Each structure stands twice: as C-alpha cells, then as structure tokens.
Amino acid sequence: MQVDVVTIFPDMVRHALDEGIIGRAVDREVVDITVRDLREYTTDRHRTVDDVPFGGGPGMVLKPEPLFRAVAAIQAERGAADAVVLMSPQGRALSHAEAARFSGMQRLIVISGRYEGVDERVVEALVTDEISIGDYVLTGGELPALVFVDAVVRLVPGVVGDRQSVAEDSFAAGVLDHPHYTRPAEFEGRAVPAVLLSGHHAEIEKWRRRERLRRTLERRPDLLERAGELEPADRAVLDELRKQQG
Ligand code: 9D3
Secondary structure: OEEEEEEOOHHHHHHHHHOHHHHHHHHOOOOEEEEEEHHHHOOOOOOOOEEOOOOOOOOOEEOHHHHHHHHHHHHHHHOOOOEEEEEEEEEEEOOHHHHHHHHOOOEEEEEEOOOOEEOHHHHHHOOOEEEEOOOOOOOOOHHHHHHHHHHHHOOOOOOOOOHHHHHHHHHHHHOOOOOOOOOOOEEOOEEOOHHHHOOOHHHHHHHHHHHHHHHHHHHOHHHHHHHHHOOHHHHHHHHHHHHHHO
C-alpha cells in the first residue's frame, strides 16, 4: 500500500508516523507513506495556500490550485489513486468497517484540511471520500489524518506482527475487551481474579467472554444491536446477563 498525506504541517504528521508500529512497517517497506507539504505546490512568491471566503464570514479557506496541483503531481508519480480522502467534519464517521475497506486499497491520497474548510471544487472534482473521526471539533485535519492512516494501515497484512491480535480486534470490533492483569497477583490489597491464576484455559476463556459481554452491555449497549452476528455461546451468556441486569 502506498499512502500520500497532503498537509500544511508536514513535520507534525511525519514525526507522528515515524514512531511505533506504523514507523516500523514503513522501515520494513510493508507500506510506503509519503508526507507532502501543500506549500510545495504553490506558485506564488508567498506560497499562499488559503484565502478569504467568498460571501464573507470568519476564517480562511484552502485555495483550490495548490490542492489540484498536489493531487495531479502525486498521481503523475504514482498512478491513479484508489481513493482521495478528505478529512472533514462534514464526512462520514470513521468506523472499523470503513478502515477495513480502505486497507484493501493499493494507493491512497489523504488530504488534511485546515481553517474553516476547503474550496468546494476540490471536493467535487478530486475527493472520493470525506471522512470525520467523530463528533467533536478539532483545530485541523492533521490529527484526523493520523488517526485515519493508523486505523487503515494497521489492517494491512504484515504491519502488525501478531496476526491473531488483528484478527481478534476485527472480530471484536462490535464487543469491548475484557479486563487485563499482570504481576503482582496482589497489589495494595487488590487481588487478581483467581480464575486467571488457575491455569484452567477453558475457564479463563469463559470468564473473559463473560467480562467482554458484561462490559459491553453496561457501557456500550449500542454495540450489541448487531448481537445477531455473535456466536451462539456469546448470545447465551448475553441473555443470562440481561436477565440478571433486569
Ligand atoms: C463552524 C464550522 N466548523 C465546522 C464544524 C468549522 C471547522 C471546525 C474545525 C472547520 C474545520 C475544523 C477542523 N477540523 C477538521 O478539519 C476535522 C475534524 C474535526 O474537527 N473533528 C472530527 N473529525 C475531523 S476530520 C477533519
């Protein structure tokens, strides 16, 4: 997979992607991520990327020309992109299913907006998907672009070392995780649940399954609307927990 991120804060994006699992995947050449400075695609002496909105109002708008030049240059270099994604508060909310869809693509261009918005002709002519990361207001699209790239790239085969954990997360995208403990077995008077020290793997799995469902029912009942997709053993536990909870 090849990802090009277009931003006016390239250092911020580059430094975040240099670290951790994503940075290692780039080093190992499992994925190719290139961060591009939008100002490099301006042609005026002041390298202008924004201008006042037609019709008046607060803030500035990203001008179309640099973004058109950036996307054209990237596609001339790389070939046609499978998607041109604009990070935008007006976009569809990112979800695991959406991340999985993008993770199957070969070439992605991600545009991170700033200011009050991006000239609508960019959206009409270039953008294939407008994506938001949730219903809260940030100061720009760089953190959303990083969230998007992280969520998508970790699903590319070979990026995360432990394939089982990726598979479990995909399966568990509709269910919260169980609690985790490590040593010591007792800390400040708080004991680790005895079953986890028992060495009885079937019992441990049963306990974890129950805790996942109990937490989901308590904290995120909305996720269980797709409970029809649960395996029968999970559905039985869920029914029992619901009776207890009343
Ligand atoms: C008053 C209109 N505002 C739109 C909701 C203006 C505005 C606020 C914040 C325009 C851009 C931004 C910067 N945010 C993003 O670019 C952004 C974002 C976000 O703020 N929250 C969640 N997802 C995203 S994706 C891009």
